[in-house]
Amino acid sequence: xxxxxxxxxxxxxxxxxxxxxxxxxxxxxxxxxxxxxxxxxxxxxxxxxxxxxxxxxxxxxxxxxxxxxxxxxxxxxxxxxxxxxxxxxxxxxxxxxxxxxxxxxxxxxxxxxxxxxxxxxxxxxxxxxxxxxxxxxxxxxxxxxxxxxxxxxxxxxxxxxxxxxxxxxxxxxxxxxxxxxxxxxxxxxxxxxxxxxxxxxxxxxxxxxxxxxxxxxxxxxxxxxxxxxxxxxxxxxxxxxxxxxxxxxxxxxxxxxxxxxxxxxxxxxxxxxxxxxxxxxxxxxxxxxxxxxxxxxxxxxxxxxxxxxxxxxxxxxxxxxxxxxxxxxxxxxxxxxxxxxxxxxxxxxxxxxxxxxxxxxxxxxxxxxxxxxxxxxxxxxxxxxxxxxxxxxxxxxxxxxxxxxxxxxxx
Amino acid sequence: xxxxxxxxxxxxxxxxxxxxxxxxxxxxxxxxxxxxxxxxxxxxxxxxxxxxxxxxxxxxxxxxxxxxxxxxxxxxxxxxxxxxxxxxxxxxxxxxxxxxxxxxxxxxxxxxxxxxxxxxxxxxxxxxxxxxxxxxxxxxxxxxxxxxxxxxxxxxxxxxxxxxxxxxxxxxxxxxxxxxxxxxxxxxxxxxxxxxxxxxxxxxxxxxxxxxxxxxxxxxxxxxxxxxxxxxxxxxxxxxxxxxxxxx
Numbered sequence: 001x002x003x004x005x006x007x008x009x010x011x012x013x014x015x016x017x018x019x020x021x022x023x024x025x026x027x028x029x030x031x032x033x034x035x036x037x038x039x040x041x042x043x044x045x046x047x048x049x050x051x052x053x054x055x056x057x058x059x060x061x062x063x064x065x066x067x068x069x070x071x072x073x074x075x076x077x078x079x080x081x082x083x084x085x086x087x088x089x090x091x092x093x094x095x096x097x098x099x100x101x102x103x104x105x106x107x108x109x110x111x112x113x114x115x116x117x118x119x120x121x122x123x124x125x126x127x128x129x130x131x132x133x134x135x136x137x138x139x140x141x142x143x144x145x146x147x148x149x150x151x152x153x154x155x156x157x158x159x160x161x162x163x164x165x166x167x168x169x170x171x172x173x174x175x176x177x178x179x180x181x182x183x184x185x186x187x188x189x190x191x192x193x194x195x196x197x198x199x200x201x202x203x204x205x206x207x208x209x210x211x212x213x214x215x216x217x218x219x220x221x222x223x224x225x226x227x228x229x230x231x232x233x234x235x236x237x238x239x240x241x242x243x244x245x246x247x248x249x250x251x252x253x254x255x256x257x258x259x260x261x262x263x264x265x266x267x268x269x270x271x272x273x274x275x276x277x278x279x280x281x282x283x284x285x286x287x288x289x290x291x292x293x294x295x296x297x298x299x300x301x302x303x304x305x306x307x308x309x310x311x312x313x314x315x316x317x318x319x320x321x322x323x324x325x326x327x328x329x330x331x332x333x334x335x336x337x338x339x340x341x342x343x344x345x346x347x348x349x350x351x352x353x354x355x356x357x358x359x360x361x362x363x364x365x366x367x368x369x370x371x372x373x374x375x376x377x378x379x380x381x382x383x384x385x386x387x388x389x390x391x392x393x394x395x396x397x398x399x400x401x402x403x404x405x406x407x408x409x410x411x
Numbered sequence: 412x413x414x415x416x417x418x419x420x421x422x423x424x425x426x427x428x429x430x431x432x433x434x435x436x437x438x439x440x441x442x443x444x445x446x447x448x449x450x451x452x453x454x455x456x457x458x459x460x461x462x463x464x465x466x467x468x469x470x471x472x473x474x475x476x477x478x479x480x481x482x483x484x485x486x487x488x489x490x491x492x493x494x495x496x497x498x499x500x501x502x503x504x505x506x507x508x509x510x511x512x513x514x515x516x517x518x519x520x521x522x523x524x525x526x527x528x529x530x531x532x533x534x535x536x537x538x539x540x541x542x543x544x545x546x547x548x549x550x551x552x553x554x555x556x557x558x559x560x561x562x563x564x565x566x567x568x569x570x571x572x573x574x575x576x577x578x579x580x581x582x583x584x585x586x587x588x589x590x591x592x593x594x595x596x597x598x599x600x601x602x603x604x605x606x607x608x609x610x611x612x613x614x615x616x617x618x619x620x621x622x623x624x625x626x627x628x629x630x631x632x633x634x635x636x637x638x639x640x641x642x643x644x645x646x647x648x649x650x651x652x653x654x655x656x657x658x659x
Contacts (some may be wrong), residue, residue, distance in 0.1 A: 114515030156645040213518045345469045
């Protein structure tokens with residue numbers, strides 16, 4: 001299968017009518033701190049983390065070919081990353097074919113296709129990879145699509161689609177992955193756009209979702225998504241249901257499945273200020289640890305600390321490294337607020353500041369970004385991450401206190 | 412109430428209603444004439460080059476193809492420039508943008524900036540008739556031309572601007588200048604209809620210059636390079652189909 005895919009990809013690139021190359025290189029430096037998840041520099045000594053500076057070169061090419069009603073696209077990403085040693089990898093974030101049969105479009109392959117209306121979070125986007133909160137628009141081209149076959153029928157004000165997927169890329173593998181079929185019915189209704197979504201698993205109860213978006217007046221956009229399902233789809237650390245002990249295998253597992261309905265939602269808005277500045281804010285409720293579960297989880301991490309100077313220190317350290325997996329893109333707990341301020345000073349200078357706040361404990365991650373276009377598609381950029389919070393809070397105990405990267409980018 | 416008084420009140424109300432109807436009819440006729448200088452056909456393709464200047468220096472340029480379908484639908488495809496392949500869809504009062512790097516269209520507000528002093532609504536919508544009510548606001552001189560001054564007031568929440576003061580040549584209502592105002596009353600920007608060309612035997616705007624009221628040293632020009640009748644399939648105006656729109 002891999003060989004077939006590689007041959008097809010190469011053929012797509014070689015015969016492509018349009019190839020759009022791009023890339024960026026940057027230097028990054030991270031500041032680590034002694035924290036619950038990083039005692040005695042554990043992350044650096046055993047977790048493979050390196051404060052830097054690290055040098056990165058990301059190159060990508062998007063090859064597109066159209067023949068009649070068939071469109072093929074292959075994206076290739078090559079990464080070189082190093083400090084003392086150098087790592088390289090190549091990947092194919094997207095490789096798909098669209099067949100346009102009048103009002104019916106069939107898509108097959110690896111593709112990033114989004115159904116949600118949220119900016120940074122999409123609980124109803126059951127066919128798309130999870131977004132990177134620091135780059136929801138995927139401007140750095142790091143997101144990879146899911147493998148699927150999708151058919152969608154388009155009217156002028158409505159569409160109906162079905163998608164069959166073999167596997168889904170999830171956050172750190174903490175979401176349950178099963179073959180799945182997803183359905184979406186979209187309708188433009190008055191000033192709003194509404195979608196109803198259903199996700200059918202082979203061995204799970206279905207997920208239902210609705211999402212919508214509307215614009216009020218000349219400046220305000222409102223959007224929301226809600227997904228509900230019976231039981232849990234998240235994997236949790238076993239210690240939430242078990243006694244404190246040392247594990248020898250991955251302790252993250254799908255927990256007991258209560259019969260109650262679980263609901264994930266996002267509600268947010270975009271507000272345009274003077275045409276150059278934009279404010280986006282969202283409140284997210286997703287499946288994660290409750291405050292009590294987080295306290296039990298951090299209590300377990302403290303329990304592991306106490307064992308890191310004893311005879312079981314190696315097992316304790318590896319268990320603590322597993323615990324760090326709880327840090328997913330959208331967060332380990334349940335309620336978050338994300339606010340972004342974007343400003344385009346002129347056609348060259350763009351700035352963005354985003355903050356992501358855990359509403360349970362008040363800890364936050366701040367993400368400033370500035371880019372300056374030198375010429376045509378060549379620009380310089382700097383972006384940073386600052387993690388702050390009180391003791392035992394999510395971002396207060398994150399193993400990094402900050403990281404900063406600066407680079408040159410060719411779009 | 413005496414019968415005479417009732418008759419007088421009824422007469423006054425009838426005269427008032429007749430006056431309102433006449434004013435509305437006059438407004439509709441005014442706006443139809445003004446729009447005829449911007450929309451020569453019902454379904455057409457308009458190729459627009461936008462240039463953004465600062466202190467007289469060209470900062471950015473881009474080329475757009477806009478497919479217009481009546482007054483309620485349009486699809487804009489960027490042909491040249493940094494965001495080449497970006498698409499803007501206006502459909503039944505809703506505006507969407509599909510960035511070339513994204514697989515999902517984003518709902519946007521009409522005054523969000525497109526390029527220079529141009530908002531998305533400036534390129535996606537060329538007809539005032541569907542969004543604004545018109546009323547005569549007197550006469551005046553603009554660029555040495557005797558003009559009728561027409562006040563356009565938004566009658567839809569989706570209109571790009573809340574109010575437009577338009578100066579149109581008195582003889583044929585050909586637009587000369589327009590001032591755009593926001594709901595707050597702020598004078599947002601000013602446009603000058605600099606040049607006209609003949610399309611299908613009709614005079615149509617060829618060049619438009621937009622000047623920012625705050626950054627007065629900045630200006631953006633719209634040059635309509637080509638206008639021709641063109642029809643595209645209805646599904647192209649569905650926002651979910653935008654990712655599949657190719658070859659335009």
